[in-house]
């Protein structure tokens with residue numbers, strides 16, 4: 337067993353605080369990893385505070401993990417000691433269902449094992465995430481970090497990156513398509529970069545005109561201020577795809593009207609229920625599709641990392657000392673981060 341240290345919440349109302357715990361001895365297919373960096377995702381806050389009602393305590397968040405392999409089990413073939421690797425939102429799945437067989441572990445029919453707050457499939461212990469100095473994960477769920485990538489900036493690709501890349505790829509965004517990205521936070525700014533790299537003409541939809549210059553810096557060709565009725569009217573019927581990263585309830589109807597016939601509006605945020613209600617006519621009259629997408633499979637997570645290396649894409653990050661994690665949560669809730677906090681795990685030793 338490894339003695340590990342990390343930051344965990346002991347209850348829904350407790351701030352994150354240091355905790356010592358055990359990581360398992362690597363099984364034959366396991367890789368042990370020294371964690372160097374871990375991104376801070378909005379899901380971490382929802383889970384730490386039990387806002388989805390599925391938290392298990394102690395809860396150690398973190399699913400944008402980058403580190404170095406320190407030990408491998410006897411049957412491991414994909415990774416060796418010293419490799420720079422990543423772990424994203426999942427650490428296991430059933431591995432035999434239709435979804436798993438199609439490299440779509442995120443849709444595992446038996447439910448994937450998430451990186452934290454989920455019972456391990458073998459020993460039933462509660463999984464602990466990446467706000468920690470180490471982790472032990474089956475090699476199938478460990479991806480390779482391409483040499484070209486900055487390690488800290490690569491961490492958010494493992495959740496924010498794959499979450500936006502996967503639907504753009506799946507729904508077939510190609511050169512010449514007009515893609516609208518709704519919202520420019522951690523996910524949205526990655527969506528802009530990916531859509532642009534896929535050759536699309538990219539428009540950011542935002543409530544604040546003040547984000548226009550920053551959106552163009554991120555690669556957007558145009559900006560539509562969604563609170564400006566004239567701008568929304570001018571955008572009607574123009575888009576092939578909308579990548580909707582807005583994390584809170586919002587009216588989908590005005591956005592659907594900006595899609596051309598056969599256009600696809602893709603939700604990646606868990607906004608439920610959709611309120612105000614959908615006007616079915618906004619779908620029916622133009623054969624439009626309202627779709628959803630959850631992270632991406634492991635093979636596709638490797639693909640997005642390689643895509644980022646090839647196209648020189650990384651996440652814009654602010655480095656974080658782990659002792660400031662609770663302040664970072666407060667700032668994230670206020671939208672005060674450009675665009676992702678990444679914990680420098682060297683600060684855990686201090």
Ligand SMILES: [Zn+2]
Nearest residue numbers: 377379495496
């Ligand atoms: Zn996440």
Ligand SMILES: [Zn+2]
Nearest residue numbers: 430433436444
């Ligand atoms: Zn499965």
